[in-house]
Amino acid sequence: MKPLVSRTAGALKGEARVPGDKSISHRALMTGALAIGESRIEGLLEGDDVLRTAAALRALGARVERRAPGTWSVAGLGVGGLGEPDQVLDMGNSGTGARLLMGLVATHDFTAHFTGDASLVKRPMARVTTPLERMGANFLTRSGGRLPLAVVGTGEPVPISYRLPVPSAQVKSAILYAALNTPGETTVIEPEPTRDHTELMLRHFGAEVRVETQRDGARAITLVGQPELNARDLRVPADISSAAFPLVAALLTPGSEVTLPEVGINPLRAGLVETLREMGADLRLANERNIAGERVADLVVRGSTLNGIEVPARRAPSMIDEYPILAVAASCARGATRLRGLAELRVKESDRLSSIARGLAACGVKVAVEGDDLAIEGTGAPPKGGARVESELDHRIAMSFLVLGMVSKEPVSVDDGEPIETSFPVFVSLMNRLGARIEAA
Numbered sequence: 226m227k228p229l230v231s232r233t234a235g236a237l238k239g240e241a242r243v244p245g246d247k248s249i250s251h252r253a254l255m256t257g258a259l260a261i262g263e264s265r266i267e268g269l270l271e272g273d274d275v276l277r278t279a280a281a282l283r284a285l286g287a288r289v290e291r292r293a294p295g296t297w298s299v300a301g302l303g304v305g306g307l308g309e310p311d312q313v314l315d316m317g318n319s320g321t322g323a324r325l326l327m328g329l330v331a332t333h334d335f336t337a338h339f340t341g342d343a344s345l346v347k348r349p350m351a352r353v354t355t356p357l358e359r360m361g362a363n364f365l366t367r368s369g370g371r372l373p374l375a376v377v378g379t380g381e382p383v384p385i386s387y388r389l390p391v392p393s394a395q396v397k398s399a400i401l402y403a404a405l406n407t408p409g410e411t412t413v414i415e416p417e418p419t420r421d422h423t424e425l426m427l428r429h430f431g432a433e434v435r436v437e438t439q440r441d442g443a444r445a446i447t448l449v450g451q452p453e454l455n456a457r458d459l460r461v462p463a464d465i466s467s468a469a470f471p472l473v474a475a476l477l478t479p480g481s482e483v484t485l486p487e488v489g490i491n492p493l494r495a496g497l498v499e500t501l502r503e504m505g506a507d508l509r510l511a512n513e514r515n516i517a518g519e520r521v522a523d524l525v526v527r528g529s530t531l532n533g534i535e536v537p538a539r540r541a542p543s544m545i546d547e548y549p550i551l552a553v554a555a556s557c558a559r560g561a562t563r564l565r566g567l568a569e570l571r572v573k574e575s576d577r578l579s580s581i582a583r584g585l586a587a588c589g590v591k592v593a594v595e596g597d598d599l600a601i602e603g604t605g606a607p608p609k610g611g612a613r614v615e616s617e618l619d620h621r622i623a624m625s626f627l628v629l630g631m632v633s634k635e636p637v638s639v640d641d642g643e644p645i646e647t648s649f650p651v652f653v654s655l656m657n658r659l660g661a662r663i664e665a666a
């Protein structure tokens with residue numbers, strides 16, 4: 226346990242590059258491991274989640290090496306070239322690592338065992354095992370389809386067409402990674418669009434991925450199986466889900482001006498930008514450009530007065546990881562905010578609907594969970610604070626409440642800052658460099 230406390234801060238100033246995108250970092254390593262030749266990845270997130278994926282890929286036979294801070298090389302084995310691991314793959318806290326790798330190994334003719342930390346072993350895995358079983362893999366899971374589990378991969382996979390029952394990029398990606406070593410065409414149909422980093426990454430490495438919009442508006446994503454993937458160099462954009470913390474902190478502290486360079490603004494990920502602007506945020510995107518098929522920009526943000534809003538359910542997939550910090554912003558805004566359609570938050574690193582509500586209530590905010598919605602009553606002034614919030618093995622809960630402590634009247638502490646290592650290991654030093662006062666409690 227690593228308790229942290231955050232005290233009222235003044236205006237935030239400066240420029241800070243937040244670490245590489247977690248979703249893209251996992252995919253860069255995994256795709257590199259299936260390509261022929263050596264790929265060089267710059268700006269890789271060196272958080273625990275991604276390090277677990279690197280270790281798992283090594284156990285599956287790929288050569289994954291750190292060359293310099295953030296610069297890694299992956300010597301791939303070619304599609305279908307992974308080998309049986311001789312140890313259990315411990316994915317730590319990482320749902321993305323676990324689910325995508327389960328897809329990757331499902332169409333290899335060997336058995337692999339997966340486990341994770343106390344948070345990950347509670348999370349639902351049937352959402353990936355169900356489609357992967359239809360492709361021919363078998364699973365031996367704990368009750369409720371949870372980890373620890375064994376994937377009995379198939380040497381004779383069959384392509385499927387699968388309609389996602391939940392809007393989940395992890396499920397889509399697990400199927401696409403399984404489809405790489407499957408003959409024929411595999412199609413994933415998503416009624417609601419989810420982040421398309423896997424599609425962009427696979428194309429970058431040479432796979433054929435087609436996207437068609439169906440009559441009902443659903444997207445059909447088709448991968449042509451058994452492509453030859455070739456090594457590529459790439460640079461990982463800064464993570465918008467990490468940028469969200471200094472971004473909201475700067476919005477909430479009057480007189481702030483902060484620049485966050487090279488942040489990924491993929492339209493299927495950047496719902497937070499639109500939402501904060503609707504709330505009245507002074508938030509500018511500068512130097513828009515593309516790197517390795519991903520859109521990036523420098524985010525320039527100034528202290529702003531925010532107003533409460535209603536966020537529609539259909540926007541949730543494009544900002545699913547940003548609700549904890551958005552809820553903090555809403556608690557300082559003027560008027561009511563309603564965040565709709567958040568059922569998926571119940572199965573994240575913690576049950577985020579309840580961890581957000583409990584933490585905000587402890588800090589003196591009027592908040593309610595109504596069905597799958599979160600209702601927050603802002604007064605236009607920062608809440609009282611003064612609480613010790615449990616982070617529940619959830620990095621984003623820990624970071625969100627430390628940001629709240631920067632503006633609340635009394636300090637806010639979290640019982641354990643350790644989970645922050647999973648996605649944003651330099652969070653405390655980066656925030657303090659901009660003007661925060663976060664330290665060991």
Ligand code: S3P
Nearest residue numbers: 248321392393394395396545546
């Ligand atoms: C991710 C997808 C999202 C997100 C997670 C990363 C990904 O999960 O919450 O942090 O990299 O594909 P779901 O697919 O469960 O929505």
